[in-house]
Amino acid sequence: MASSPISVTFAGFLVILVLRSSCLYANGCYTSIISFGDSLADTGNLKHLASDYNLALPFFLPPYGQNFFNQSTGRCSNGRLIIDFLAESLGLPLVPPFLQDNGSDNKEAFKQGVNYAVAGATALDPRGIVDPLANTSLGVQLAWFKQSLPSICGNYSNCRDFIGRSLILVGEIGGNDYNYPLLEGKPIEGIESFVPLVIDTILSAINDLIEMGAKTLVVPGNFPIGCLTSYLATCGSENDEYDPETGCLIRLNRFAEYHNKLLQTTLNQVQDLHPNVNIIYADYYNAVMPIFRFPYKFGFTNGALNACCGGEGRYNYNSTAACGEASTTVCDEPDTYVNWDGIHLTEAAYRIISKNLFSTPQFNLLCYTSTSGVGLSVSM
Template identity: 30%
Template sequence: MEFGYGQIGGMTLVMLSCCWAALAKEECPQAIFAFGASMSDTGNSEAAFPYQSVAQSNPPYGNTFFGRPANRFSDGRVVLDFFAQALKIPLLSPYLQSVGYDFSHGANFAFAGVTTQNITYPATVTAPFYYWVQTKQFQLFKERTLALWTIASSRKGAQRSYVKLLTKPKHFQTALYFTTFGANDFIVPLFRLGLSIQQVQSNVSIISNAMVQNTEELYNQGARTLMVFNVPPLGCYPAFLASPRIRNMSTVDPHGCLATVNEAVETTNSLIRSGLKDLRSKHPDATIIYADLYTILKDLIVNGTSYGFKETFKACCGAGGGAYNLNPNVSCGLSALVNGQLIQGTSCSDPGSYVNWDGVHVTDAAASFIARAVLQGKHTEPVYKLTELCRLSFEQFSPSPP
């Protein structure tokens, strides 16, 4: 079995529909649209490939908050869920969800495992909804939504009731578009395609260009407030640290992270930051925010004990114990025969004290930390303190079911 390395990173574009600020005008918008990967995927990968994405469909995924698997790569909520809760809006429905949907507060296009660009995967890795595809899904969603509102405006009574589940036309421009991409552009080549770090590093400009170009594509579709998360510190992730092959290609920094991996990520992030700065100059009518996930998460991993975390490098859910609690043959929530012995990927007793959930995804507690930091304007460029622009609520950030 595999860890599911391709399930992290990617892109997230969120349209929040209640209190997100139309930052350029310093007012709160009425919707979220989310495009990205596992940091925001709330069920698109499961809807597209039912009964194939087995990891997040099994316990102990979801146990901390939902009490059951909720099609999220976490013991509870992902970062996007905390954004919605802070804004006091319902958790966003996946775009591909066929029943039980509610798009009145926006829609979620995020898809676990995706990359910024169209990488030719091996047959075992299927994630076709890369960044450009998600922007086109949004375009279609917007066109159909506006058409339905036009039809509904000429009708009365019950014939208009269905639009209550749709995003209001005026909210498409005032929404916050929230994107998180790039991690899978490292994970897939390194773990799936067997490339070296040096080979991946030679392509970082392609990754950053895709991030910037697709951000501009969203602008061309009417987005005016966009938040772009950079690539996290993958060299500090248990899955990277526990891989002998990846460790042999890197040096280890004083904190215990893989320096060569993080240097490649830092180069990518520098290019993304520069590209977004150019976009701001090109489109002064838009607010384009660079969210430094790398710095926020590395600080949490390196200084986790000062924030109340006990384990910052070890995966909560895995097998094998040791420094990282990972076995490459056993995924969280699944079992496998290893040397004739059946081994189960099980959860630790206190996920809230861990930063990392399954080797490549953060816990509910860590996602809460990340969301709060960004909402408070920490490590964002330009600096936007959304707590001052919106009446945010952090009451539901504790791990208690809704």
């Protein structure tokens, strides 16, 4: 299957950017993490939002979180996410959700990180695309950020300093703009028209953050969605072409590559306009593809495509029986699975993706303080 690896020159350029960004501050490190995105980064916002509606969605319940200190925190996995491994490696606390009880203690905690990502969020404001509960699009998340700044950092000058010292994650976002229509069975040719709109929306948010004082932004691309269990079970057919090496749907992975290529091109253009800002593309696609190609090499002895927690359909996925419901089952050894619930990955998979993304020894010496074995790089 064709992939879109970053060239050696561009990868080296990204490492230089990261090294330069880590030298911006006296301690050689970031003082906080600010995050926007969807379920790949949500550390509990949708759970707090759902409580306002008295809803207990399945992924707020066990077995979600069974490896996260045995807590269902609202993370869409059995344990930690990429953002958690990143925070641990930076020596920062795990990034709290913005929508948690906003007491004075939380405002103090937000000075070391705050997460505005919401599971189910889209990049675009709803245009026939419906969030599970409400509009929590990237624009809404950015508005929350702007509104909350005075309570976190005070005046204009302090807030510019706070933003400038923060590592800002813009995404992953945009995947749900495609997920909702694709999983409804809409043709991929029509959905391709969304991609430039999604990229423009991400670009607009990046420009806003730069105007507010952002100095280092990490912008992840999309995963190879043709390898996700939900797509394989829902969108695959006898007429589809599958990658013989991985078993993934080729047409859906090509779609993800199209999004990622356009995103990278746009980020390069923004970088040229802002040479004093570090804009880093995080290559989620190529960080996870080795796992799908060689799952056994990484300890995934139950393969890469079957869901650990599911409803016993194709690939152990059933769209009418979500993980966490009474009718579903969960595997005994989640660490031997890549896919957790058919839509999200296991903590074990996210740990390896993080190592693939964040593994440059030079950056580890400059910035990373933990002994988790995860350093920062931005490509494979």
